[in-house]
Amino acid sequence: MTMISLQHVTKDYGNGRGIFDISFNVEKGTVYGFLGPNGAGKTTAIRHIMGFSKLQQGIITVNHLDSWKNASTIQENLGYLPGEVALPEHLTGEQFIRMMMDLRKVKDDTHCKKLIDFFELNASGKVKRMSLGMKRKLAIVTAFMHDPDVLVLDEPTSGLDPIMQQRFIDFVREEKKRGKTILLSSHIFTEVDATCDEISIIKDGHLMSSFNKQELLKMTEKVFHVTAKNAKDYTQLVERIESIAECHLINKNEREFELQIGCYPSNLLQLIKLLAAIPILSFTEVPFSLEKHFMKFYDRRVGGELP
Ligand SMILES: Nc1ncnc2c1ncn2[C@@H]1O[C@H](COP(=O)(O)OP(=O)(O)O)[C@@H](O)[C@H]1O
Ligand SMILES: [Mg+2]
Structure with missing residues (x-):
């Protein structure tokens, strides 16, 4: 079931700033990385998902409600952590928590106390x-x-x-196990990699790529690093490897050298035979990294070519 949906969303602030034709869905029980x-x-x-501002084009729904028309209902039920936290400076942390509990109509403070302990929050002092x-x-x-x-x-x-940061990552994973749906934005690869099922990469207001992490990891292409014994062997290896499909x-x-190979039995066998015939010093797999994948999209864009 789709919990958050953005369809062809545009907000143009002028001079190329804003978001342009953004579409993605966040399914129930998943963590979506932006x-x-x-x-x-x-x-x-x-x-715009929170309904603080009106779209120019497109539609956003949260739990099937229009984010702009039903902004107050959505804001009441959602958990929202703003990018820039603006808290009432004159209150103590405890007073602020109490105020938010009243506003949220939270009667039982057991869950709240658990969170305070888990994050080692000292709420006794003034916010400022x-x-x-x-x-x-x-x-x-x-x-x-x-x-x-x-x-x-x-x-x-x-x-x-x-x-x-690590504790927060553990917490997000636990919340996911409890069936929560989470959309989180980040510019940190490792954090997205550690928590998210689906990932979208955004740059200059455009979605560059959206993918499922597991599918990406299962991709049949693998990269191996090879070190030859000497220059002669190296030349032979390079020549012959290029003939493998x-x-x-x-x-x-x-x-x-590094080689990228589609992992099918026939060409893998060819590769292994070749490496067995010409002595090598090392043969290691280069693990897939989300960061490399991410940078690939950037590089292409710089070159003017969209993925
Ligand atoms: N209210 C606004 N008016 C004009 N420009 C804005 C406004 N809000 C954001 N921008 C611009 O839109 C772009 C995207 O900003 P933002 O969404 O804050 O990026 P991010 O959260 O990914 O760092 C930036 O160039 C920013 O300066
Ligand atoms: Mg931001």
Whole structure:
């Protein structure tokens, strides 16, 4: 079941800024990663999902409700963590939590206490004296305090130290196990890689690529690194490898090279026979990295070619 849907969403701020023809769906019980550098349009998209601002074109629904027309109902039920946390500075953390509990009509504070312990939030002091990290923890606790089914988190770990970042990743995984639907934006590959099922890459307001992580990992193409024993062997290897079907050399450097091969029994056998015939020093698989995949889209765009 689709919980959040964006269809051909456009908000043009002029001078190429904004978001343009963005479409994606977030399915129930999944974690969706919205990955892109600063200024890509992540916050703009999220603010429209929350119904804070009206679209110029397209449609957004949250739980099948129009995000603009039903903004107050959506905001009541959703868990939302803004990118820039603006909290009432004059209150103590505890007062703010109490205020949000009243607003959210949360009667039982058991869940809230669990969150405070888990994130080691010290809420006794005034908000204005809190560090950025502590403010972010306070915002996290208030986003999750009513145990919402759908969460929209804008760069949730920014301002958290590495230990808390990891704790947040563990928390998102646990929430997913509990059936929650989560959309999170980020510019950190590792965090998206560790938590998300589906990923969209956004740049300059355009969706560059959307993919399912498992499908991407199962891709039949693999990359191997080979080191030849000497220059003669290297030349022979390079010549012969290029004759194998669906096998390409991608990086050549003195006696080392990387090859990309479609992993089918017939050409794998050819490759293995070849490597057995010509002595080599090393043969290792180069693991797939989301970061490399991400950069590939960037490079292509720079070259003017859309993927
Ligand atoms: N209200 C606004 N008016 C004009 N330009 C805006 C507004 N909000 C965002 N922008 C511009 O739109 C682009 C995308 O911004 P944003 O969505 O905040 O990116 P991200 O969250 O990915 O860093 C940026 O160039 C930003 O300056
Ligand atoms: Mg942002």
